Amino acid sequence: MQFIPLGGLNEVGMNCAVLICGDTTIAIDCGVTFTDEHGADMAHPDFEWLLTQRPKAIVITHGHEDHIGALPYLLRGLRAPIYAPPYAAALIEDRLAEHRLKDVDLRVSPAGSRERIGSISVERFAVHHSIADATGLILDTPVGTLVHTGDFKIESDPCEGQRFDRSRLEQLASKGVRLLLSDSTGATVEGRARLxxxxxxxxxxxxxxxxxxxxxxxxxxxxxxxxxxxxxxxxxxxxxxxxxxxxxxxxxxxxxxxxxxxxxxxxxxxxxxxxxxxxxxxxxxxxxxxxxxxxxxxxxxxxxxxxxxxxxxxxxxxxxxxxxxxxxxxxxxxxxxxxxxxxxxxxxxxxxHASGHGSREEQRAMIRILKPRAFVPVHGTHHHRRRHLELAREEGIGQAELIENGSVLEVTKDAMRVVGSVPVGRVYVDGTEPLSAEVIGERRAMASGGLVTILLSLRGGRLRHPPRVISRGVFDAADRSRMERRIAEHVRNRLKGQRFFAPEDAEEVAIEVARRFLMQNHRKRPFVTADAGKEA
CATH class of the missing domain: 3.40.50.10710 (Metallo-hydrolase/oxidoreductase)
Known part of the structure; x- marks a missing residue:
């Protein structure tokens, strides 16, 4: 059996992992993280590798955006059933409608339900968290039972609608748990989370x-x-x-x-x-x-x-x-x-405020309830997960690993080790569409150096009128007009008398002239673009 996180480690959010057992592959959660990096609204894991594995199902633990928000983007390239608890399923339906995704096989799977997906049996157990219908997963595989806690806390006096299936976990522990994958978000907070x-x-x-x-x-x-x-x-x-x-x-x-x-x-x-x-x-x-x-x-x-x-x-x-x-x-x-x-x-x-994530004593309690033979902390930064790993070792768990996004963790009946890695990364989304590497590169250039735009007017492949230059974020307002005229003059002198077979050729020359002028005379590297438009 192999466990491969694609997101959610060394970061807060963007949770997504893959479980491979024989010819059966399932994805566990499919989340986003919110960011303004590169002018994006959010980011999700790079699904290129996952799509090559053709997972048989996507299993959702609960309805927070860092666990369901990336589903519309994964489903653009994949048709597979989604199993989700009721509250998460209602939110997913709304997300799918926003993205105009139809005929998606969404199956409501409440706590206590069990699904057979290929060689993996998936059973849900209820946990306390800051959203309704939060669940953890009991994954029966040929190498043993894995428990994935999802996000959780353990309340001593839960409010109406909250449930924690302690008795089911204790029953599970009596039969043996091969591996515990546990939420690490609250690992730096001593004691117990507020009720x-x-x-x-x-x-x-x-x-x-x-x-x-x-x-x-x-x-x-x-x-x-x-x-x-x-x-x-x-x-x-x-x-x-x-x-x-x-x-x-x-x-x-x-x-x-x-x-x-x-x-x-x-x-x-x-x-x-x-x-x-x-x-x-x-x-x-x-x-x-x-x-x-x-x-x-x-x-x-x-x-x-x-x-x-x-x-x-x-x-x-x-x-x-x-x-x-x-x-x-x-x-x-x-x-x-x-x-x-x-x-x-x-x-x-x-x-x-009461956090939805258990603090150190609740994390310790989960370990003591399940008594796993092996332990891997998930969900959180390296620091969160390292502190969580310390708890597991204090509780006497010998097989315990810190892994990274992309790590291929191989688990057998007796051993557990990292045997390789798969490609991982982030895909940034602006509005509802992913940003390409080209667009991100252009945004970086504009953000760091400003923008210079050169407008060209051609007739018969030749320069018809002097170029016009517009800049933003490059020169102070007092110098802008003068510098734009100087750039335009250099471009005009270079293009004057030449004949271009395509507008793109003239644009390329204009860009190169402007870049060279700005670098040699002002040590500036703005993003430079040119537009020859249509010939008159």
């Missing part, structure tokens, strides 16, 4: 003491937190405005699956917020990571067309800052505070 119930109680207290409007910013996918905010609003006599497409979508899915009771009488439209007394309104907003187009950021920038907040209102960040988003989140916080709003964050008031 969801405690975060709900803190939210209740902060809303009760707030004299005016309250904005609760939380992860839209946490139906338990959404349900709590809605309940608190009802009990405290506040109407609720759901602000942002993601919040609205997740609330709709949670209602359809019975996770949230009827709330129609509680909701108000964004355009009705200003008509109610300020102490009778609760706004649930998406955008906890400072995403530029999110509802929360637009509120902070005073750019929302329908809803406004003002001094004396309260903003509660019932969320954590995902690594890499610190600057954007701090900017949103600062904008609210400069306008006189009270901002409650996890940094100063940790009680307002």
């Amino acid at each position: 969801e119930r405690d975060a709900e109680k803190a939210l209740d207290r902060w809303i009760a003491r707030s004299p005016n409007r309250v904005v609760v910013a939380t992860f839209s996918s946490n139906a338990f937190r959404l349900r709590a905010a809605l309940r608190i609003a009802r009990e405290q006599g506040r109407k609720v405005c759901l602000l942002g497409m993601s919040v609205q979508k997740h609330t709709e899915v949670a209602r359809e699956l019975g996770l949230i009771p009827p709330i129609d009488s509680l909701l108000i439209a964004p355009e009705d917020v200003d008509s109610l007394p300020r102490d009778e309104v609760l706004i649930i907003a998406g955008g906890t990571q400072g995403e530029p187009s999110s509802a929360l950021t637009r509120l902070a920038r005073e750019e929302h067309s329908l809803v406004h907040v003002e001094a004396g209102d309260t903003v509660i960040f019932s969320s954590r800052v995902i690594p890499g988003h610190e600057t954007a989140v701090f900017d949103v916080v600062n904008r609210f505070e400069r306008r006189g709003l009270e901002v409650i964050t996890r940094d100063e008031h940790p009680e307002v």
Whole structure:
């Protein structure tokens, strides 16, 4: 049996792995990571190698974007059934519709279900996490039983709708677990993760003491937190405005699956917020990571067309800052505070958020429950996984490995070792389309050196009018016109009198002249493009 991660190691998000057993290949999760690198919106694993393996199925552990968000891109080149728990399946249906993907074989697979996929038997067990219907996987193979935890925590007092199948795992341990693949995200946090119930109680207290409007910013996918905010609003006599497409979508899915009771009488439209007394309104907003187009950021920038907040209102960040988003989140916080709003964050008031990932003692508990013969930490940076590996060794697990994206981990009945690697990488997505290497290269050049565009007018293959040059991000405004004229003059002198059989030939010469002039005279390397258009 071979286990091959394609994403999710040495990073937070973009989870995707492959399990190969004989002639059976399955993919486990298919996620994205959100990024503004190269001007992209997100990135997903490079699926080129995976597509050559023709997996028989894609098995989803839960519905977070870092586990399902890349499915539309994988499915452009693959037809295979998708097995997903109910909440994830509802979200996947929505993603497929956005991408106009039809006739996809999506199969709802709740906790406790078992599927036979070739030589691999896949059974689900319920885990606590910050999304409904989160599951881990029990994978029976000819070399033994593998357990993949998915993202998990272990709550001592779970709220309604949360379940952790401890008894099934204990039963499994009595028969022997060959390998545990375990979520490492919380491995640097001592003790146990805060309970969801405690975060709900803190939210209740902060809303009760707030004299005016309250904005609760939380992860839209946490139906338990959404349900709590809605309940608190009802009990405290506040109407609720759901602000942002993601919040609205997740609330709709949670209602359809019975996770949230009827709330129609509680909701108000964004355009009705200003008509109610300020102490009778609760706004649930998406955008906890400072995403530029999110509802929360637009509120902070005073750019929302329908809803406004003002001094004396309260903003509660019932969320954590995902690594890499610190600057954007701090900017949103600062904008609210400069306008006189009270901002409650996890940094100063940790009680307002409960992580969906288990801390070190929960990770230790999972190891002790399953008593695996071998252990591999997954999901998280190298530091997270190294700290998790230390726990496994403290618990006496002899076979324990740190692997990387692309590592081919071979597991037999008696041994476990890395035997090779496969090609891996990131594919950046802007809007709904992947960015090619050429486009990324052009964006890098423009970002680092600016842009120079040369417009040519040809007739009969000859220069008809002097070239026109437009630059951005290369020269100061005071020098721009003068420098553009100088570049145009050099291009004109080089092209004057020549006849070109194709416009592309003239463009190529113009680009080379401009590049040489800029480098030799100004030590600048902007991205240079030329357009000869159509001949007159």
